[in-house]
Amino acid sequence: MHNISFFIPAYNCAGTIAESVDSIMKTNFNDGDELIITNDCSTDNTLAILKELQSKYPVIKVVEHKINKGGAAARNTAVENAKHDLLFCLDSDNILAENSIAPLVDFMTGQEAEVACFEHLSYFSSSIKLIDETWSFKLGIFTINDMLSGSISPGASGNYLFTKSSWLKANGYSEDLGALDTWSFGFKQLMAGCKMVVMPGTHYYHRRGHESYYLRDAWNKRRSVSLRLIKLIINYIDRIHPDDVDYIFSKKGRYSWFDNLKKKPIRVVEQNEAQKVWSEHELKATFSNKVFSKSKHYQKRLVQILTNKTRG
Structure with a gap:
């Protein structure tokens, strides 16, 4: 038992x-x-x-x-x-x-x-x-x-x-x-x-x-749900399709991607396919440098978004 x-x-x-x-x-x-x-x-x-x-x-x-x-x-x-x-x-x-x-x-x-x-x-x-x-x-x-x-x-x-x-x-x-x-x-x-x-x-x-x-905490603050979950997603950037990462961080998507999952699913990239998918994206660099650079880039953008939201 x-x-x-x-x-x-x-x-x-x-x-x-x-x-x-x-x-x-x-x-x-x-x-x-x-x-x-x-x-x-x-x-x-x-x-x-x-x-x-x-x-x-x-x-x-x-x-x-x-x-x-x-x-x-x-x-x-x-x-x-x-x-x-x-x-x-x-x-x-x-x-x-x-x-x-x-x-x-x-x-x-x-x-x-x-x-x-x-x-x-x-x-x-x-x-x-x-x-x-x-x-x-x-x-x-x-x-x-x-x-x-x-x-x-x-x-x-x-x-x-x-x-x-x-x-x-x-x-x-x-x-x-x-x-x-x-x-x-x-x-x-x-x-x-x-x-x-x-x-x-x-x-x-x-x-x-x-x-x-x-x-x-969540439903009554619905507009912030997508934005708050970016803090989670950012830790898995290398597993999310780069086009979807760009969408999540976009001005259009950052407040709504979570509510729109049925219309626009977020694609997860298998670990053995991640290098190929990311290498085909816009950054022409080694896989590790590319993911690191992209991660740092989005971390900075997240800080900027949250700072602007707080000021607003």
Whole structure:
């Protein structure tokens, strides 16, 4: 049996986290598993609720942040304190379906994957008996090209099963991207070559509401999403088609490339093809010098863009 380190990043979630914890502990938790909750310096009575939950489930481990660091840091802290190689992240307002984790573990193991996701994301507002909408991920192997062609990505929700080795390969959750931390984490896992699979006929419950971290930080600042994700893309310039890199940094694309992925997918270049693709681009230099020069060029442009945005 493969034991799991479940973890929950928690910030001002006193009204929802008990339901999330129960959905883990009642039918999805096995002997030897662990549940780690990172309290990210909540200002409501989340800590009091966590203490009540520890009385109910003594196996729960609570890790405290003395200052608020954000969702990515809370996730990274939990993983750093996890003892098992298999990890499942559940947000503090979401709910697992009964007996849903064991089949997901078996599916991931059978597929020899490093990331495994439920097929459906069932949105609810007040009760899981009343589903508002359902999102479905592409079945089978989910690739980086799927992600960058506008397909609904498991990374957008971040509630899935993965190995600690995939977290290491991705260098953890990015702590400078706000609520884009889970999308960027999935992106980095795929760019690192991790195999991500989606299990048919499965789901979890995703709560809607005005207190959503994503709604507060990303959706309400929609115009800045593409711009903020350039900070992520710049680290992978040698793997992105040079024409698409130019588009992402263009005045037209820098604020909209992410929202327009279905109309204009971003092309990822395989590592063994990167040298050929880049050598055919406008810079006539050796591959290593070319990528280095281009990277430095775009880093300078990013600084200029962000500086001008701040002044504006």
